[in-house]
Amino acid sequence: MSDTPYTIVIGLEVHVQLATQSKLFCGCSTQFGAGPNTQTCPICTGMPGTLPVMNRRAFELSLRTAVALNCQIAPFTKWDRKQYYYPDLPKGYQISQYDLPFSSDGYVEIADAKGRFKPKRVGIIRAHLEEDAGKSMHDEKAGQADSRIDLNRAGTPLLEIVSQPDMRSPAEAKAFLEELKLLLTYLGVSDCNMQEGSLRVDANVNLHLTDERGEKIATPIVEIKNMNSFRAVERALTYESARQYDVWQETRQKLGDVPKQTRGWDDTANVTHGQRHKEESSDYRYFPDPDLVPVTVAAEEVERVRAELGELPAQMRERLEKTYGINAYDSDVLVNQGRELVSYFVDVADTCGDGKVASNWVQQDVLRLLKELGTDIEAFPVRPWALADLLKKVKAGEVDTTRGREVFALMVSAGKSLEEAMQELGIEKVDESALVELCKQLIAANPKLVADVKAGKMQAAGAFVGQAKKANPNVNPARVREICLELIAAM
Amino acid sequence: MSLIEKSAKQLLADLSARSVSAVEVTEAYLTEIASHDAKVGAFLRVDAEGALAKARDIDQRRALNQPVGHLAGIPVAVKDILCSRGEVVTCASRILEHFAAPYDSTVVAKLKAADAVLIGRTNLDEFAMGGSTENSAFHVTHNPWDLSCFAGGSSGGSAASVAARMAPLAIGTDTGGSIRQPAGLCGITGLKPTYGHVSRYGVVAFASSLDQVGPMARTAEDAALLLETIAGHDPLDSTSVHSPVPPYSEWIEQPLEGLTIGLVREHFGPGLDEEVNAAVRDAIRIYESLGAKVKEVSLPHSKYAVATYYIIAPSEASSNLARYDGAHYGYRTDERDMLAELDAQRKALEAAGDKKAAAQLDTALVRMYRRSRSEGFGAEVKRRIMLGTYALSAGYYDAYYLKALKVRRLIRQDFDKAFEDVDLIAGPATAAPGYKIGERADDPLAMYLLDLYTVSANLAGIGGIVFPCGFSQAGLPIGLQLQAPPFEEDRLLRAAHMFQRATDWHTRRPALT
């Protein structure tokens, strides 16, 4: 972005709650919204003597994600204890991965259909599994500080994905998050619900700029927390880059002059604000957790996971563009709707034989009707081949687009078949000779219009179409126009 | 022979022949406890009512010819560090003085399933940290052979309960010798199984990579009975190993043929008490008379074992004990006092105009943690938490913890190499036959050397057994230790049984009046 005197440098840390039925080291449910401490057991509450046992499913989901993020998978991976005191951390340490994460060195490709930035690759430093902490609730009514702890969340499996500081604008950061979320959704590894905390984003931001003496400098890194939507991330980064530039002009503080600061995002006030430093020191005294055996991952297992990934969004977009001749914007819209909608589109396009028409109908009509019905594509009453049959008729000129929409609406709302819907609307194919006959009558009855056409006023031909439709709503407007022009030309 | 003189094996035979009832057995042991435990101090709590109820239930089932478990009617004393559902588990610490465990440890669950009669909870050094049971927050356990001496530790309560005939069987835990050393000092048979052979689930952790639960009994036969009840893979403990559990007590009668016993050169150096040296050498001669060959082996890194142990164990302990913070369970400081004190300090500093010091005061939360832990833990536990915290802190991790892990690997390799030449390693269990209570309490380093002969087995993860092989002039038992390669508990038990068939040291009983 050349309209600012600096380059913003952004790295993201994303915590993804994995879609497992149970917690990372015990059998407790991870369902959101249950009463406080109803989803706990001696293990996740850190009772004396309890031991963690790894949830295989959580590891498989994170392995699937790491492979999809093009990461290297470590053949041997261990668990570490990250030690700090906090009331919502029952054991006094969090089980995480420190120096040997199970995956590292991956990337995500991002692009912008609106062209705000060039397609690029954002590096993934690492992705590792860890357990979540509980939740502290502070009730300070009547001047009495009362703190309560809910440990339902304690032990929930989190995949922490750390990107390289490769993003250079808030738009890139947003695109990265959207692409990541789409990928996670395609993989089925998380529901990615930000409101319920299934996806949490922290951003590390600073600026690179050139000072008056032409020296390249970097401003101190700030970590932004509590962003509850991708839009909030984008706005927080925009705000923060401007704020850092102001601070730089005022203080001239460079990277290394002050310790890394943590700031929270206030979505209502639209500002970031400094946060109190955590109580504990930053020496987490990591060491390998002696209660958990290391996990070994064979190369064959990685290959099996890779083979089972299925087509991912980036490949899918490419295939749609190549096979169906649609543009990047359209493929993006379709792919963003998820695997099921794409396969619906593919069935429609394959059956009707026209990718562009299928794309238009799916994007405009199907998506609109899905929204109106409040349903998803799997429950959509019109199966792809039925829509394709309709599109074939539209293409063949048996039904015009406007009437086609009426047919489609009836198929959706009343569950009618294509034939039933057409019958109900009285749509039947008009015989070519009858059509020619009708055109001859209209030409005979409208000498003024004929003269206008001959004089080159082509819009006069439209009037013939209007009159033809009035005489018979089933006529194909394009064909009427063609026949009329041919007949007049031959006069 | 009175009931309490009989081994668990004999009692089981009598019980199944119905020549004696479980209630009679339980009552006999409860009577011994009532007569002697005020002096010995082996138990923290005795569950007479619960034990008798269980005994009655077993008798009833036997009378109705209903199936009963492997240890039906045999009293077992359990170290107060294993969780038992609904029962207080103190770990001999103030911080857990009133903590009732909400679940059963796997070992306790197995004992219950085997219909053992859980007679009481035995004393230990706080959180199993110590070698004398002097570090219990509640009382010291006395050695039944000489009440002025300590019983060893940390499973001193379990060892003393068996030695004093207050229980035929007991459960101990061994992190650096905590089963074998008190077994040696109290003249009983104690076995530390291979790491991972017995589940640690529900055993309050001291040092996770070293802790192992094991049987304590008067004879190897009885230890075999108890081990086969508690051993085996546990899905709740990911470090527990899928290794078969042989019928140890059935196989124990078969003597070991062509046995080669290794003597560790480094075990017989200066510092070894002359009486212990003589008793151990006599014991080796008995094995020779039974057909064993003796070979000298070397464990060159064993001289680093104690130092290595005192890095690894406190490091893990500092982490394992972090959960006792007053927030979730166990002891919490008086918060009203604490807040009042904090408030007074802040006001005093503000009045003195020292805003900086006032700003640096603890938050209430930090003060609550600090005071709860300061008041709840004893001196030895605090010492080890500090050692461990230091060893794991940034900047020291590589020099201490990581280095210790490397030495640990070398110690294991020494054993692997030695076991290429010999079937068993034999040697002293402790350097001396016992110490007076309080004699070394002010010298933690001297106390740490008590683990000299036992600690390597924990670092290497291998099994070891200790049983009596003589007595000192002063009348204190002397223990022989045998060590075997991983998962060769069968070899240890059969070798110990061979010795016990040829000798009668294990049948002697302290004269408690």
Ligand SMILES: [Zn+2]
């Ligand atoms: Zn749980």
